[in-house]
Amino acid sequence: SQQGEEDPQALSIQEGENATMNCSYKTSINNLQWYRQNSGRGLVHLILIRSNEREKHSGRLRVTLDTSKKSSSLLITASRAADTASYFCAANTGNQFYFGTGTSLTVIP
Amino acid sequence: EAEVAQSPRYKITEKSQAVAFWCDPISGHATLYWYRQILGQGPELLVQFQDESVVDDSQLPKDRFSAERLKGVDSTLKIQPAELGDSAMYLCASSAPGDTEAFFGQGTRLTVV
Numbered sequence: 350s351q352q353g354e355e356d357p358q359a360l361s362i363q364e365g366e367n368a369t370m371n372c373s374y375k376t377s378i379n380n381l382q383w384y385r386q387n388s389g390r391g392l393v394h395l396i397l398i399r400s401n402e403r404e405k406h407s408g409r410l411r412v413t414l415d416t417s418k419k420s421s422s423l424l425i426t427a428s429r430a431a432d433t434a435s436y437f438c439a440a441n442t443g444n445q446f447y448f449g450t451g452t453s454l455t456v457i458p
Numbered sequence: 459e460a461e462v463a464q465s466p467r468y469k470i471t472e473k474s475q476a477v478a479f480w481c482d483p484i485s486g487h488a489t490l491y492w493y494r495q496i497l498g499q500g501p502e503l504l505v506q507f508q509d510e511s512v513v514d515d516s517q518l519p520k521d522r523f524s525a526e527r528l529k530g531v532d533s534t535l536k537i538q539p540a541e542l543g544d545s546a547m548y549l550c551a552s553s554a555p556g557d558t559e560a561f562f563g564q565g566t567r568l569t570v571v
Contacts, residue, residue, distance in 0.1 A: 353500070382559060391462075391549055391562035392501070437500050439560070445514065446491070446551075446560055448500035 353438055353449030361455040368425040370452040372438030373418075379443040381414050381421045386435045386451075395436075396423075430458045460484045464550050464563035471570055476538035479566045483532070483552030489513075491560065492525055492535050493549040501549055507533065540570045 353374040362368050374381070380399045384392040398405045398414045398421070405412050411424040425432055433456045439446040463482040471477045483490050488509050493501035504523065505515040509530040518525065522541070527533040537544055547567050551560040 384562075389547075389565075389567065391464075391564045392551075392560075393562070394559040397559055445503060445506060448493075448502070450500050451498075 353440055353447055355436070355438060355449040355452045357452060358450070359453045359455070361457065362428055364428060364430055364456055364458050366428055368428050368432070368454055368456070370423050370436055370454070372421045372423070372449050374421075374438070374440040374447065374449070375419065376440055376442055376447060378416070378440045380441045381412075382439045382441055382446070383410075383412060383421075383423050384437045384439060384448075386437065388434075392437065397441075425454075428454075428456045430456050432456050460561075462550055462552055462561050462563035464548075464566055466566055467564060468567045469569070471540050471568070473542055473570050474539040476536065477540050477568065478534055478536045479548050479550075479568075481533045481535070481550030481563060483550070484554075484561055487552035487554050487561070488530070489553045489555070490527060490533050491551045491553075492533070493551065495547040495549055495565075497546070504535070504548075537568075540568075542570050544568060545570045 382397045383395045386392045396407045409426045414421045435451045437451045438449045490507040492504045495501045504518045505525045506513045507527045525535045547565045549565045551562045553560045
């Protein structure tokens with residue numbers, strides 16, 4: 350069964366705007382990861398944040414983690430049409446990855 | 459660049475037929491995962507291998523699904539007999555030990571008619 354939920358389920362923004370998506374998970378984690386999936390393709394790893402970290406940046410991505418609330422957020426700044434995809438969080442317990450339900454992001458040129 | 463290979467990319471099969479998917483993980487990755495992803499949902503773990511051993515197959519419908527990784531390298535997932543509800547994307551992933559990411563293949567899109 351899915352261990353996480355993302356919200357919103359779908360998000361549509363204009364190119365250049367920022368996109369924020371949130372993830373809640375149920376289990377204790379070693380780290381929390383975010384993945385991107387283009388339609389009909391496999392998942393691609395974006396960023397990993399460890400359980401003892403609170404914030405991490407990578408290029409236009411910023412991820413936060415609140416282990417007390419079992420939640421994480423992914424911010425994509427200055428969005429581009431090419432960012433259109435589904436985004437999934439994955440709670441990594443050290444043994445397994447538990448994926449959320451995903452946020453479908455559409456960036457309108 | 460190393461990647462996880464999966465075949466076939468697409469498979470259409472009639473219900474009650476047998477179907478098999480193949481996965482070749484990144485060299486040196488001891489952990490291999492098979493996930494099923496229904497359209498519009500996140501991946502759900504079917505089976506996890508550590509080398510040739512099954513670590514978790516609690517969500518694998520064992521009456522019709524089987525998975526093996528005989529030499530601890532590539533893996534095969536089989537469905538027999540296929541049912542309409544098995545239509546989904548089947549994703550294989552592998553990871554190295556430790557605090558690392560999972561690397562995914564492109565998946566096999568199965569349609570059961």
